[in-house]
Amino acid sequence: MSLEENSAIPLHRQIRQYLENKIISGEWEPGYKIPTEKQLSSLFKVSNITVKRAVLDLVNNGKLYRKSGKGTFVNKHDKTDLSRLVSIHNKFEDEKPYPHKTLSFKKIVGNTELIKNLQIDKNEEIYYISRIKLEEEKPVIIENSWIPAALTPGLTEEEIENKLLYNLFSKKYGLKLDTAKVFISTKTADKSEAALLNIPIGEQLLVLDRYTKTEDDYIVEYSRFKAVFKDAKYFLEINL
Template sequence: MKINKELAIPLYQQVKDYLHKKIISGEWAAGYQLPAEKDLATQFGVSTITIKRAVLELVDEGLLYRQSGKGTFVMHIEEKDISKFVTLKNEEWEAQHHPHKTLYFNIVQADDELAALLRIEEGDLMYQIQRLKIQQDQPVALEYSYIPQELFPDLHQEDIDDNLLYNIFQRGYGVQLDKAKIYFSTVLADEYQAESLNVERGVQLFVFERFTFNNDNHIIEYSKFIIKQDQSKYFLEIKL
């Protein structure tokens, strides 16, 4: 592949994007050894310095790793189901243990922004919850949840420890869930997010925003999930 030197995109970024596609698509499987940097430079028609920068950025992002005296290899990328992070309804998961560390639980008045998101009146009481989702004793996601108090008047912090909100809604209050609407975006980790998720400040994180509706088409919960990428490839499987 030759690089288009007339594009405004930096040469190293074009190389990086090409290598990234090879890895994410699975064409280069875990353990695959990349050609030597001088060979890649010849292939792309660029300098070895350009190749080195592209490769090092992919190493920093956890997609490649280097072994002294041996070369550069593709890192194992674990596949993770997106729906497990945003807790889509699944009977099998309802019976499982779901480790969460509650960082904040309080009842506050909804400001104008959150009132609009939840379709309630400004000043109405709501639960403001912040939790850390744990997998294999490691933090994987920050979860911010906002729930109208009127719908769940007796909710306490001990109810949500190591439990799914959906379990509480259905089992504790008999709420019939109808649908969830989810928005996807990314964010660069700020100091607090980096410290909570054990990542470097400024790394890219996934953001999932979830609105849950009951059978009356009322929003019963709004949650934002800040998820670290690690060496993972996320998927969403839908049964047709």
């Protein structure tokens, strides 16, 4: 297993990401004994000190724990329901949006990628919304949303501050939502993302791309969520 020696991400963080991915994917389940530091040093061709630092990071954040004389094991973690953070569904008619801080709300003209994602014509206007979702007043998710202005004329920042998108789409604009597709991937935090989420550069992020369609097969919203990895496992349930 080779590391990227010329990467801006330090070697111990690359090793930590490798170990964390094993936990997140479920390959290493709670109670699993991970390879020894000597074995990991041999695998990555680095010093024991580098490996020890990576392992200690995961021990300190609760993903691993040590048993004296027995080794290092994967800790048990509660599953986190991402649907609380990324769903547009509203079980209660007057429920307010998830706690957040709005960074930007403006009209833009889409680039090639956005035109493709929203299936709109060139030069069509789009509402762009950028927010940080908060949990116990701490930043946990960067949310960027793009909404075709033609489907939601007159949308205001005040409305998105006080109402869920689902309610605005269905009640104000009479849009009948049908399906939402969510694509899941991972990435490492760049300088800007790290600053917004108050995490180190290179920290692992969970990325969810959500496309919401109406019964008429129009894409009414495309959103990208970048979530801080804080638990070993996540689950996602979306109801429209």
